[in-house]
Amino acid sequence: MTVLLPSDRPDMTEIVAKVSPPQDFDALRSVILERKGELPKRLTQVAAYALDHPDEIAFGTAASIAISANVQPSTLVRFAQHFGFEGFSGLQLLFRARLRERTSSYEDRLRTLEQDGQALAESTNIFNGFTAAAHRSIDTLSAAVDPAAFERAVDILAAADTxxxxxxxxxxxxxxYMAYAFGKLKVRCQLVGTAAGIDDDLLAMASPRDAAFAVSFSPYASESAVQARNLAARGINVVSLTDSAFSPLAECSKEWFEVVEADHAGFRSLSASMAFAMALTVSIAEKRRRG
Amino acid sequence: MTVLLPSDRPDMTEIVAKVSPPQDFDALRSVILERKGELPKRLTQVAAYALDHPDEIAFGTAASIAISANVQPSTLVRFAQHFGFEGFSGLQLLFRARLRERTSSYEDRLRTLEQDGQALAESTNIFNGFTAAAHRSIDTLSAAVDPAAFERAVDILAAADTxxxxxxxxxxxxxxYMAYAFGKLKVRCQLVGTAAGIDDDLLAMASPRDAAFAVSFSPYASESAVQARNLAARGINVVSLTDSAFSPLAECSKEWFEVVEADHAGFRSLSASMAFAMALTVSIAEKRRRG
DNA sequence: ATCCATTTGGAATGGACATTCCATGTTGAC
DNA sequence: GTCAACATGGAATGTCCATTCCAAATGGAT
Structure with a gap:
């Protein structure tokens, strides 16, 4: 059909081939981000997958990666060639090299962080403080939550209508966040506390076939405690999450859990509570699914 | 020392073949050290090489490793079979897994949890899964956030009016949660995304003396991206938090951060993001307090 | 010194892999 | 609407690789 002068294609190919590929992972990453806009659909897909799952690229075969990324193996090759590599294998080398370096330096990095804490900027200290606090919180959480009690709480809430x-x-x-997740999981729930005023009307509709999950940390919002107590008095099961056994919520709850979030300079993040909440949410959905 | 009856060895061999191979790198390492005395010359050579250059084993091919270790490829296969693997590839998997897991130290714990997972209740498994995932997420977070970029982000937001x-x-x-914390810390902020409709009116009032912090995870809420882009176009600095470098937010942000929340069974908690958010919030407040 | 068990080297083999090629789809310009 | 340029899917291909097999070598026992 088309008449290609003998010199046309070979020249093009040669020029492309002459573009030297990125030499390390960071360079590759930069180039990909730079050019992602001008990439065709499938190559963009590969680009996103590559940066999001670098380990898979490092270890997988073209075929296995292709399946994970929902493309053809040939697309992976084309992608690599697009960035100056001879083939997919050349690109893969960079992902492997990255992993080698990563492993050797990871422990060092943590140690370095601790050592020159003084030299670092204030904000970096705060950041490190919060990640450390989050770690501690989650450790405490796993130790504090009794599996049997958790199981009972799941039973109560899974059996609820709303x-x-x-x-x-x-x-x-x-x-x-639980409301969002329950929505995705098709579990009926009602978020109380959005707009002041209508809360009590909402709760008035609750029946003993429903259940409630209350969360309250000190300083306790007395409103939550009052609402929980009312529900309990009307025979509605309440499960609660607090940061103290003395929480007013504890006494009116069928099951209650204590999460003590470690703090950094007096400020607490919600890392452990979030993990707990998601575990509870997914467990409930799972229990329902199984019937 | 031990007297081997002629019939013993053949039996042994068969039994060894049936013995399941070590399940992780540490187990393999122990077994190798244990039996290195009774290994024939070439296999000892391989054993030493394997423990001294684990990365080579992980990434190399049987041929390339054989050259480095001065043995035949077939010796590598025999070595692996000696330890109960079907072939060299099976053994190589352990070396690769080790590299993957090195990045996050909590993988070990997770695996232990999974091992005796059968005995535990479903919900307990889910709970353990989420705490383990939270740990991993936070590890990844500390590795992924560049202190300098974090510092710059704090500067941008601390300088903002609203x-x-x-x-x-x-x-x-x-x-x-950030809005709540900012309120306590007397930092003026405006939460966008509460009630649909008034968002754009709110954002219309933003001036270049303000700044924005946008959070979006895939699947991206396109609305957030559009709003962020509008603000950026009007000269308002945007800092963002996403789970992928491909997020539409990244390109219109002065600074952006990637938090990849580890998942349990496909569900993600927000543990690491929460830690990041609090670190940012407190850092901003602190910077303002110091003037 | 001879023999057997075991180990070792190296070629042969079969399978998996990255890569290429071509037909089909898609997009955008005129 | 048509055409060209480009992107894509999927089968074909040839290379490389792990594995197997067998002959040779080694080492120990008698």
Missing amino acids: IYLIAKRRSYPISS | IYLIAKRRSYPISS
């Missing part, structure tokens, strides 16, 4: 999620102020992000 | 917090759906709990 799950009322009660949380104010600092606990609100927890329940709002 | 901080606009943009987040929808799954990211909403993050920004709602």
Whole structure:
């Protein structure tokens, strides 16, 4: 069909081949981000997959990676060639090299962080403080939660018709994420605490076939405690999450859990509570699915 | 020392073949050290090489490793079979797995948990899975965040008149918690994404003296991306938090951070993101306090 | 010194792999 | 609407690789 002058294609190919490929992973990463806009659909897909799952690229075969990334193996080759490599294998070398370096330096990095804490910027210290606190919180959480109690809590909530999620102020992000997840999981729930005023009307509709999950940390939002107590008095099961056994929520709950978030300079993140909330949410959905 | 009846060895061999191979690198290492005395010359050579150059084993081919270790490829295969593997490839998997897991130290714990997972209740498994995932997420977070970039992000947001917090759906709990904390810390901020409709009116009031912090995870809420882009176009600095370098937010942000939350059975908690959010929030407040 | 068991080297083999090629789809310009 | 340029899917291909096999070598026992 088309008449290609003998010199046309070979020249093009040669020029492309002459473009030297990135020499290390960081360089490759930069180039990919730089050019992602001008990449065709499938190559963009590969680019995203490569940066999001670098380990897979390092260890997998073209075929296995192709399946994970939902493309053809040939697309992987084309992708590599697009960035100046001879083939997919050449690109893969960079991902492997990265992994080698990563492993050798990881422990060092942690040690370095601790050593020159003084030299670092204030914000970096704060950042490190919060990640360390998060680690501790989660450790404490796994130690503090009794599996049997957790199981009972799941049973109670899985059996409920509608799950009322009660949380104010600092606990609100927890329940709002649970509400989001329950929505995705097709578990009926009602978030209480959104707009002041209508809360009590909402709760008035709760029946003993429903259940509630309340979250409250000190300083306790007394409103949550009152609402939980009302529900309990009307025969509605309440499960709660607090940061102290003295929480007013504890006494009116069928099951309650204590999460002590470690703090950094007096500020607490919600890392452990979030992990707990998700575990509870998914467990409930799973129990329902199994019937 | 021990008297081997002629019939013993053949039996032994058969039994060894049936013995399941070590399941992880540490187990393999122990077994090798244990039996290195009774190994024939070439196999000892391989054993020494394997423990001294684990990375080579992980990435090399049987041929290339054979050359480095001064043995025949077939010796490598025999070595692997000696330890109960079907072939060299099986053994290589352990060396690769080791590299993957080195990056996150909590993998070990997770595996232990998984091993006796059968005995535990479903919900307990889920719970353990989420705490392990949270640990991993936070490890990844500390490795992924560049202190200098974090510092710059803090500068940008601390200098802002009002901080606009943009987040929808799954990211909403993050920004709602930041809004709560900013309130306590007397930092002026405006939560965007509460009630649909008024968002754009709110954002219309933003001036270049303000700044925005946007959070979005895939599947991206396109609304957030559009809003962030609009702000950026009007000269308002945007800092963002996403789970992929391909997030539409990344390209319109002055600074952006990648948090890859590890998942349990496909569900992600927000543990690491929460730690990041709090670190950022407190850092900003601290920077302001110091003037 | 001879023999047997075991180990070792190296060629042969069969399978898996990256890569290439071509037909089909898609996009955008005129 | 048509065409050209480019992107894509999928089968074909040839290379490289792990593995197997067998002959030779080694080492110890008698």
